[in-house]
Amino acid sequence: MIIRGDTVINKVPEGTAKTDISELLHRRITTNLLTEDKFGSDVVVAGYIKRIKIISSNLAFIVLADQYGEVQLTFKSESFKNIKDIQNLTRHSFIAALGTLIKGYAKSGREIEVNALQLLTDKPAEPLPIELEHVNTGLEKRLDYRWLDLRDQKHRLPLVILARTVARFREFLANENFVEIFTPKFTGNPAESGAEVFTLEYFGKKAYLAQSPQFYKQMAVCSGFEKVFEIAPVFRANPSFTSRHDTEFTSFDLEFAYITSHYDVMALEEKMLNYTIKAVIKDFADEIKQLTKTELKPPENIPRIKMEDAYSIVSKQNITPDGDLTPEGEKELAKYIKTKTGNEFVFITDYPFSARPFYHMLGEPMSNGTPTTKSFDLIYRGVEITTGAQREHNYDRLLENVKAKGLNQKNLQFYLDFFRYGAPPHGGLGFGLTRLVTQMLELGNVREATFLPRDPKRLTP
Amino acid sequence: MIIRGDTVINKVPEGTAKTDISELLHRRITTNLLTEDKFGSDVVVAGYIKRIKIISSNLAFIVLADQYGEVQLTFKSESFKNIKDIQNLTRHSFIAALGTLIKGYAKSGREIEVNALQLLTDKPAEPLPIELEHVNTGLEKRLDYRWLDLRDQKHRLPLVILARTVARFREFLANENFVEIFTPKFTGNPAESGAEVFTLEYFGKKAYLAQSPQFYKQMAVCSGFEKVFEIAPVFRANPSFTSRHDTEFTSFDLEFAYITSHYDVMALEEKMLNYTIKAVIKDFADEIKQLTKTELKPPENIPRIKMEDAYSIVSKQNITPDGDLTPEGEKELAKYIKTKTGNEFVFITDYPFSARPFYHMLGEPMSNGTPTTKSFDLIYRGVEITTGAQREHNYDRLLENVKAKGLNQKNLQFYLDFFRYGAPPHGGLGFGLTRLVTQMLELGNVREATFLPRDPKRLTP
Numbered sequence: 003m004i005i006r007g008d009t010v011i012n013k014v015p016e017g018t019a020k021t022d023i024s025e026l027l028h029r030r031i032t033t034n035l036l037t038e039d040k041f042g043s044d045v046v047v048a049g050y051i052k053r054i055k056i057i058s059s060n061l062a063f064i065v066l067a068d069q070y071g072e073v074q075l076t077f078k079s080e081s082f083k084n085i086k087d088i089q090n091l092t093r094h095s096f097i098a099a100l101g102t103l104i105k106g107y108a109k110s111g112r113e114i115e116v117n118a119l120q121l122l123t124d125k126p127a128e129p130l131p132i133e134l135e136h137v138n139t140g141l142e143k144r145l146d147y148r149w150l151d152l153r154d155q156k157h158r159l160p161l162v163i164l165a166r167t168v169a170r171f172r173e174f175l176a177n178e179n180f181v182e183i184f185t186p187k188f189t190g191n192p193a194e195s196g197a198e199v200f201t202l203e204y205f206g207k208k209a210y211l212a213q214s215p216q217f218y219k220q221m222a223v224c225s226g227f228e229k230v231f232e233i234a235p236v237f238r239a240n241p242s243f244t245s246r247h248d249t250e251f252t253s254f255d256l257e258f259a260y261i262t263s264h265y266d267v268m269a270l271e272e273k274m275l276n277y278t279i280k281a282v283i284k285d286f287a288d289e290i291k292q293l294t295k296t297e298l299k300p301p302e303n304i305p306r307i308k309m310e311d312a313y314s315i316v317s318k319q320n321i322t323p324d325g326d327l328t329p330e331g332e333k334e335l336a337k338y339i340k341t342k343t344g345n346e347f348v349f350i351t352d353y354p355f356s357a358r359p360f361y362h363m364l365g366e367p368m369s370n371g372t373p374t375t376k377s378f379d380l381i382y383r384g385v386e387i388t389t390g391a392q393r394e395h396n397y398d399r400l401l402e403n404v405k406a407k408g409l410n411q412k413n414l415q416f417y418l419d420f421f422r423y424g425a426p427p428h429g430g431l432g433f434g435l436t437r438l439v440t441q442m443l444e445l446g447n448v449r450e451a452t453f454l455p456r457d458p459k460r461l462t463p
Numbered sequence: 464m465i466i467r468g469d470t471v472i473n474k475v476p477e478g479t480a481k482t483d484i485s486e487l488l489h490r491r492i493t494t495n496l497l498t499e500d501k502f503g504s505d506v507v508v509a510g511y512i513k514r515i516k517i518i519s520s521n522l523a524f525i526v527l528a529d530q531y532g533e534v535q536l537t538f539k540s541e542s543f544k545n546i547k548d549i550q551n552l553t554r555h556s557f558i559a560a561l562g563t564l565i566k567g568y569a570k571s572g573r574e575i576e577v578n579a580l581q582l583l584t585d586k587p588a589e590p591l592p593i594e595l596e597h598v599n600t601g602l603e604k605r606l607d608y609r610w611l612d613l614r615d616q617k618h619r620l621p622l623v624i625l626a627r628t629v630a631r632f633r634e635f636l637a638n639e640n641f642v643e644i645f646t647p648k649f650t651g652n653p654a655e656s657g658a659e660v661f662t663l664e665y666f667g668k669k670a671y672l673a674q675s676p677q678f679y680k681q682m683a684v685c686s687g688f689e690k691v692f693e694i695a696p697v698f699r700a701n702p703s704f705t706s707r708h709d710t711e712f713t714s715f716d717l718e719f720a721y722i723t724s725h726y727d728v729m730a731l732e733e734k735m736l737n738y739t740i741k742a743v744i745k746d747f748a749d750e751i752k753q754l755t756k757t758e759l760k761p762p763e764n765i766p767r768i769k770m771e772d773a774y775s776i777v778s779k780q781n782i783t784p785d786g787d788l789t790p791e792g793e794k795e796l797a798k799y800i801k802t803k804t805g806n807e808f809v810f811i812t813d814y815p816f817s818a819r820p821f822y823h824m825l826g827e828p829m830s831n832g833t834p835t836t837k838s839f840d841l842i843y844r845g846v847e848i849t850t851g852a853q854r855e856h857n858y859d860r861l862l863e864n865v866k867a868k869g870l871n872q873k874n875l876q877f878y879l880d881f882f883r884y885g886a887p888p889h890g891g892l893g894f895g896l897t898r899l900v901t902q903m904l905e906l907g908n909v910r911e912a913t914f915l916p917r918d919p920k921r922l923t924p
Contacts, residue, residue, distance in 0.1 A: 025723055027721045027888075028723060028727075030721055032689070048721050048887065050687065050885050050887075051885075067687070069687055069688060069689045092885075094885040096886060096888075098721075122887055123857050124857045124859060124860070125857070125858075125859070127883070127884045127885035128883045128884055130884055131884075148682075148686070149682045149683075149685045149881050150686075152683075152688075153686060158688070161642075161644070162642055164645075165642050165644070168643060169633070169643070172630070172633070176630060181622075181623055181626050182626040183626070183914055184913075184914055185914060185915060186696075186711060186914075186915045186916075187648075187698075187711060188698075188711055188922055190922030191923070200665070201663065201664070202662065202664075203663075204710075204919075204922065205700075205702065205919040207922065209922055218915060221609075221610045221924065224610045225609070225611075225612075225613035225614060226511065226530055226613060226614045226619060227530060228493070228530045234695060234696065235696070237649075249649065249665075250647060250648060250649055259509075260488045260509050261488070266489075395583075395584060396584050396585045396586070398586070399585070417924075419924070420610050420924075422588070422589045423555050423588045423592075423611055424511050424512075424553075424555040424556045424587075425557060426509065426510075426511075426583055427488075427583055453644055453645055453647075453683070454646060454647045454679060454682075456647050456649050458665075458666040459666070461649055461650060461651030461665065461668065462650075463682065463877050
């Protein structure tokens with residue numbers, strides 16, 4: 003279906019098939035570039051129809067949206083002949099329009115007086131199966147039709163900000179000489195605990211999906227790479243439904259050599275988050291203000307508290323039997339720190355060995371003798387967003403840790419072998435990207451920052 | 464085990480525990496920074512021992528390697544007391560050394576006269592289980608001990624260059640306003656063909672591992688993202704062992720809207736490869752020369768040949784029954800083009816529909832009436848490195864293609880639905896990163912550019 007004003011013929015450039023305005027797409031500009039200096043010029047825009055209003059046989063309006071914003075298209079009978087054909091169009095149909103950019107009467111201070119319009123599909127869009135931008139359209143319904151849900155600029159924005167956050171992280175890491183690695187997601191051994199791991203048939207054997215690149219990033223460091231990072235999917239067969247968990251998510255992991263303690267890792271993380279969040283605030287100043295109630299601030303001078311000291315702040319019921327904090331305990335401590343220092347971030351350090359994996363290096367025991375690890379978590383606005391540690395890089399000590407945890411050495415031997423032929427002291431951290439961005443933008447649910455979330459019930463779209 | 468020269472005590476900075484040189488790691492510099500302006504200064508280096516030579520009780524040498532290169536450590540009895548202790552060290556042990564950088568007699572024109580040395584592990588490295596840098600150590604053996612294999616700078620280099628190649632690609636795409644997406648690897652439906660897909664148990668259902676982000680990147684474009692890309696693992700249950708295949712690899716995928724044909728996608732790819740390869744040549748001028756026989760050149764004016772015309776160039780036995788070229792046919796055509804034009808790249812375009820997936824848009828039929836697609840492959844040095852196309856974005860036509868291919872509509876309905884509520888014209892491409900880098904660096908086998916390759920027999924380390 004082509005809707006065409008007569009005057010288009012004069013506007014089509016030399017050599018372009020006159021019956022195919024889609025050739026004009028090469029001249030297309032995005033709505034953010036419809037600036038005042040182009041007033042009076044011919045422009046081509048393309049996008050989808052947000053609203054249509056036919057006033058009379060002489061006047062009609064379309065609000066066209068693209069990734070960057072919206073623009074009003076105005077149809078007047080003197081410049082566009084077949085205004086009645088516009089009623090054949092539907093909301094969310096994708097179109098291209100050629101016309102003159104003018105100041106006009108639209109609230110945005112710019113509109114396009116259209117000379118030619120083309121539907122970019124054979125038929126107009128079918129009626130939408132969900133009400134977009136409607137408060138009563140729940141998250142599950144929105145996720146069922148995620149490709150329509152994301153036509154709402156508000157819902158697309160967290161994904162755009164997440165992408166930029168990642169780019170800024172990589173920029174920081176490149177400046178620090180980190181090398182990006184791509185570790186395998188198939189592994190021949192279940193993870194340390196064997197719990198919550200996805201298993202699959204693999205050419206007559208069993209394979210497991212990596213729950214984290216932990217072992218492989220440490221291997222990279224043992225290989226002679228001094229600083230490595232990876233941003234890639236990880237898989238957790240977690241049967242729970244919470245606002246913080248998915249069965250797969252994009253994990254940010256880094257590991258680096260020649261550290262002297264976990265404090266080096268914490269210092270790097272603070273510097274990295276400061277750099278990245280500062281840059282993201284600059285990149286999206288207006289958008290973030292619209293999205294969030296609380297001002298987004300880069301972390302500085304993050305308070306550090308040893309777990310031993312946290313125990314005397316957090317209520318007993320918020321401490322687990324193995325000496326960790328429950329999510330409520332983390333919230334409680336974060337609130338205490340916020341009140342005391344004003345900081346939305348807090349590092350909890352020196353977790354007891356009982357609450358940490360076998361590969362965390364042992365540190366100074368607590369005053370009651372409880373063995374601790376050179377480890378930390380970072381809490382941001384009451385939610386744990388990072389786990390990090392110095393790793394044990396001595397084969398014999400690792401073996402002792404494996405035994406102390408009652409783990410099966412055979413399953414871990416492939417990993418333990420990395421430390422037999424020389425290994426540098428090293429440490430690192432890992433976090434879920436969506437969880438960080440969820441906290442930064444106060445989204446309340448990691449799925450708002452996930453393109454297509456996966457949970458125990460959701461495998462589509 | 465600490466080996467220590469007496470003079471160290473004077474050199475340890477104020478406030479540092481005198482018995483722990485590892486504190487000095489904070490002062491560590493990498494070997495590439497041991498420049499002439501530091502001659503006469505105290506420096507701390509760390510890395511692993513490549514060679515040890517004890518000349519006498521008064522003189523010994525160690526060649527220390529880090530990620531960036533090597534440096535000779537010289538031990539003289541006047542500045543380092545316990546030279547005999549050095550014989551307790553072993554090759555590949557990780558150490559830190561404090562000493563004075565001097566011009567010295569080493570071939571590199573710099574060495575360090577060591578005052579203090581510390582082994583960074585409890586015990587020296589065990590004897591290595593493989594001969595590194597030995598031509599008789601085959602690839603499989605090397606991969607069994609990949610973390611040791613990669614201590615060879617030559618073997619690590621392709622991974623470093625691959626990482627930079629990715630960074631340069633992203634830089635180009637950021638300039639072109641592409642948004643990075645993170646698509647799910649779990650899918651509820653097998654891929655279009657159902658062949659070579661990994662299946663797993665997923666909370667009482669079946670899930671499949673994504674063979675490509677094809678459907679999801681198209682969904683992103685239907686969502687209102689105009690240009691998207693993803694660099695992430697994909698999974699193929701391919702039982703074959705070839706130098707070109709792995710069961711998982713890092714795929715580079717992009718997709719963008721408002722194109723007018725597959726030629727727009729090809730133009731973008733040429734521009735992107737030109738930008739990226741040019742930048743990589745600049746970043747690694749010397750290294751690439753050492754690694755490759757043929758000069759690495761960025762693509763320009765890539766010749767384009769329609770499949771219909773390729774048929775009259777390529778031998779009959781190198782054309783498959785469905786009208787594709789065999790790998791030998793691609794080599795044959797590439798050779799022809801190289802001879803004719805000197806170009807190492809060639810785009811083959813307009814593949815017959817029989818040789819392409821259902822979602823490629825139909826184009827002009829061949830002169831004998833064979834239906835073709837608006838599609839292309841890019842051949843580089845005789846190997847196919849990219850597949851791309853304009854996609855069919857009209858629901859009814861997609862359905863016709865599904866039927867023409869005899870595919871199960873039910874399995875594809877979730878994808879087909881993306882095109883019912885409006886969709887822009889769009890196209891894109893995908894390629895395996897390791898395959899591109901393998902061709903760029905003439906590695907001969909994608910595994911040389913893969914950190915930890917996975918094939919039907921290999922799931923470790």
